[in-house]
Amino acid sequence: METSDEKLVIAMPKGRIFNESLQLFRQAGYPVSEEMMEGSRKLIVEVPEESLSFLLVKPMDVPTYVEHGVADLGVAGKDVLMEENREVYEILDLKISACRISVAGMSDWKPVLNPKVATKYPRIADRYFREKGQQVEVVRLNGSVELAPIIGLADRIVDIVSTGRTLQENGLVELEKIASITSRLIANRSSYRLKSGWMDRLCERLDGLVNGRGNVV
Ligand SMILES: Nc1ncnc2c1ncn2[C@@H]1O[C@H](COP(=O)(O)OP(=O)(O)OP(=O)(O)O)[C@@H](O)[C@H]1O
Numbered sequence: 001m002e003t004s005d006e007k008l009v010i011a012m013p014k015g016r017i018f019n020e021s022l023q024l025f026r027q028a029g030y031p032v033s034e035e036m037m038e039g040s041r042k043l044i045v046e047v048p049e050e051s052l053s054f055l056l057v058k059p060m061d062v063p064t065y066v067e068h069g070v071a072d073l074g075v076a077g078k079d080v081l082m083e084e085n086r087e088v089y090e091i092l093d094l095k096i097s098a099c100r101i102s103v104a105g106m107s108d109w110k111p112v113l114n115p116k117v118a119t120k121y122p123r124i125a126d127r128y129f130r131e132k133g134q135q136v137e138v139v140r141l142n143g144s145v146e147l148a149p150i151i152g153l154a155d156r157i158v159d160i161v162s163t164g165r166t167l168q169e170n171g172l173v174e175l176e177k178i179a180s181i182t183s184r185l186i187a188n189r190s191s192y193r194l195k196s197g198w199m200d201r202l203c204e205r206l207d208g209l210v211n212g213r214g215n216v217v
């Protein structure tokens, strides 16, 4: 599946990365704003002046749209890329939405044999403990992961930590950092070849901004 030759389709994650990503595109000179999308339930936003089309999708689904070629580009957290492990190119670290993915447990935690690990990121957790040679049972949750050790559903969690407030307010401590996370610009493999001029220009604009060389519009 390929997108049309006449435009560039970008899969944007709804939710907390959305505003920061949009702001980057805007600063790079693309006329997109939150106002364009406010109060709307539209999932496709066209910017005809720039021949761009934005798809508004769930953060975890961005790599799927890009891998399948229905989007040429996408913005995804490194956590999502590590979890989804899709066949896409990671072309730029946008350095936004910084956080980390870590192992945490109750502050009075004790080592146990074959601990249960609750997480929204079963593949990351599985890979991390396997590489350490530790046998664990992964319990997949969709949110409120910090609750699991409090109520005895799990012994540890693997989750995003940003300010550390959620851990602290729930009596948990960060035990091991698995990876630092920022959002990345990703590209479909064939779009990257077929629309290289277009992508290079967009990348150059964003790279100039992100890496502190000012607005290069
Ligand atoms: N404090 C944070 N908590 C969670 N994600 C964060 C945080 N800070 C930055 N991020 C980044 O934001 C992304 C998650 O965004 P968001 O919370 O909107 O998505 P989600 O949790 O998948 O959405 P949903 O609530 O629909 O399940 C992560 O993939 C991560 O890269």
Ligand SMILES: O=P(O)(O)OC[C@H]1O[C@H](OP(=O)(O)OP(=O)(O)O)[C@H](O)[C@@H]1O
Pocket (backbone or CB within 6 Å): 142, 143, 144, 145, 146, 159, 160, 161, 162, 163, 164, 165, 166, 167
């Ligand atoms: O370190 P902090 O700044 O407290 O941020 C980390 C928390 O934010 C996220 O939860 P989110 O708000 O996405 O809710 P969720 O429980 O639905 O994942 C993440 O899963 C942590 O729970």
